[in-house]
Amino acid sequence: MRVYNRLMWRNKSFNPKNGAVEALLNSSSFNLIKNDTLRRNLISWKDVLGDYLEEEQFAVNFLNNEYGPWARASFDPDISDDPENTKAFFSKRHRNFINQRAGDLDNNINTVKEEGVVAMINDIIRLTEPKQ
DSSP states (O other): HHHHHHHHHOOOOOOOOOOOEEEEESSSSGGOOOOOHHHHHHHHHHHHHHHHHHHHHHHHHHHHIIOOOOOOOOTTTOOOOHHHHHHHSSHHHHHHHHHHHHHHHHHHHHHHHHHTTHHHHHHOOOOOOOHO
């Protein structure tokens, strides 16, 4: 049960460095970019990233504000064979929390796919590499 609890609380976030993109978009140098695909990707990057970060924040809020308080009140982390831990672990409420958490993480993955985050990053990298 301890391994499970550590996995449940694991949370990774995506924190790209956007300073260079913002600086470029707000400078006259942006006009020097002639590739339309690269221009579109750079212009839409903030919106695409924002959509993903909304989903990520929703999942974090659920973990911290709903599941977290209940789990801290329901599980004793120092007693691995506590019958109350087992009862809480198999409770309907806990199963619903697990389904919600799985759904939130699935939404994050789907948002990355649907918004094309990885493809956009790869395109930007490809289109900004020096020609050989």
